[in-house]
Amino acid sequence: MSGAFDPELWRRDFPVLKRQVHGKPLVYFDNANTAQKPQVVIDAVEGYYRDYTANVARAVHSLGEQATAAYEGARDKLARFLNAGSRDQLVFTSGTTQAINLVAYSYALPRLQPGDEILVTQMEHHANIVPWQLVAARTGATVKAAPITPEGELMLDRFEAMLTPAVKLAAVAHVSNVIGTVNPVAQIARLCRSRGVPLLVDGSQACPHQRVDLQAIGCDFYAMTGHKLFGPTGTGALWARREHLQAMPPFFGGGEMIRTVSFDGTVFADPPHKFEAGTPNIAGFIGLGAAVDYIEGIGLERIQAYESELLAYATDALLGVPGLRLFGRAAHKAAVLSFLVEGVHAHDLATLLDHEGVAVRSGHHCAHPLMQFFGVPATARASLAFYNTREEVDAFVRALDKVRKLLA
Known part of the structure; x- marks a missing residue:
């Protein structure tokens, strides 16, 4: 399928993306844990x-x-x-x-x-x-x-x-x-x-x-x-x-x-x-x-190109958050962002983000040795998919700012 990649077109195929969490539109950034299912799969x-x-x-x-x-x-x-x-x-x-x-x-x-x-x-x-x-x-x-x-x-x-x-x-x-x-x-x-x-x-x-x-x-x-x-x-x-x-x-x-x-x-x-x-x-x-x-039907090459763009956008946005530490800056990487905010435990961070409608994972991510390498007990992780958008990244960063100020 040719033309510009429009995530909104594909979002329509995923029923769960239409729901709200705690009265806020769902921002699902836990795709590395499990991805959502399109209606054709259901x-x-x-x-x-x-x-x-x-x-x-x-x-x-x-x-x-x-x-x-x-x-x-x-x-x-x-x-x-x-x-x-x-x-x-x-x-x-x-x-x-x-x-x-x-x-x-x-x-x-x-x-x-x-x-x-x-x-x-x-x-x-x-x-x-x-x-x-x-x-x-x-x-x-x-x-x-x-x-x-x-x-x-x-x-x-x-x-x-x-x-x-x-x-x-x-x-x-x-x-x-x-x-x-x-x-x-x-x-x-x-x-x-x-x-x-x-x-x-x-x-x-x-x-x-x-x-x-x-x-x-x-x-x-x-x-x-x-x-x-x-x-x-x-x-x-x-x-x-x-x-x-x-x-x-x-x-x-x-x-x-x-x-x-x-x-x-x-x-x-x-x-x-x-x-x-x-x-x-x-x-x-x-x-x-x-x-x-x-x-x-979508095309993995198109998915990879779009997710690379979204990763770059999200990385720049997170680096602008005061007190945020980003883990993993490899030259070649998929759309996964592990991070911590200074003074905030990863579990508290994920819990409060959930109240803003943002789903991220927190914990050791079944990778204790890697946590030990970075010298932390846990991180929060935002993992993106082709149905995620820049607007969701913006909402995520606003939620992070709100949580950071709440716990300051």
Whole structure:
């Protein structure tokens, strides 16, 4: 779709953006936590429950066939969206957390030995730290973190130096959920590949905001979450190289991940289904397919360009607020702004902003090590999406001024 980007056009598609909070128009700046859902996604979920509720891959009746077609159709859409190479390389999960745990327990755990290392970075979400710590504790391996600069950029030279022969897996965020830093994952993948180190990329915060081309990135594993991509909660996917999926044992056992079962043993289904035991979140993935269609209809390149402009506008506006400290000033970053106002706790700040209709997140953002790096217990975080506007940024700054003066 050509022409100037008009966020007001897309705002009409999101019912929740029409509501008020505490008598004020809602300014939703918590998109890194979860994104709002367009009406087409809501309709897709409702349509499944209203018109053709049935289990998938189990029934030959019409409802079952329709549900299976819609569910597996979502896999096709997501594979094209990510340039996955093959739909069979996409394992549906409940989100990035499950996807990373699948790699930790099915791929890493059987391979790790005492003295081995898993390399992450200081900016990782807990979901890209804790699973590695759990499998490391069971195997005698250790988890090490590559440092970042005060601006929040990965020290790539230090990361490269830490890629020693002891490293058996590396795991990095594509985009930081706290400070928005966009890591050069294709370059990181080349460094890892040259040393024979498999790389997992946490793509939770990248997929909603920029084009993700898995063939161009060249990683071994890529995890993503549906609810940040304007789809339903409880949806996500793990992409992996075909040879990894074929070699990995199942993480869960049960129905539909088998070819044959006897008391003498089980022959498992081919990937991705051997990792998808039990009845899945059918409605959720049908909704995720609708979300992918919706985003593709707008155009990720247009979304990224607009959000970059909005980020620059919001950054300038926040820097003009007296006593405000902004965390993370990487040269390449997504529309995420973590901040504190002098003398105001992050939780108090978020609570009072809510009374002005502004929704931001406060806390450690599931990134304790990053908070420790910055020397703070918590921050407030404003995270933007393509349906946010400059007028909302202005309202946000006015609310900040009001809160700051109230607590002065």
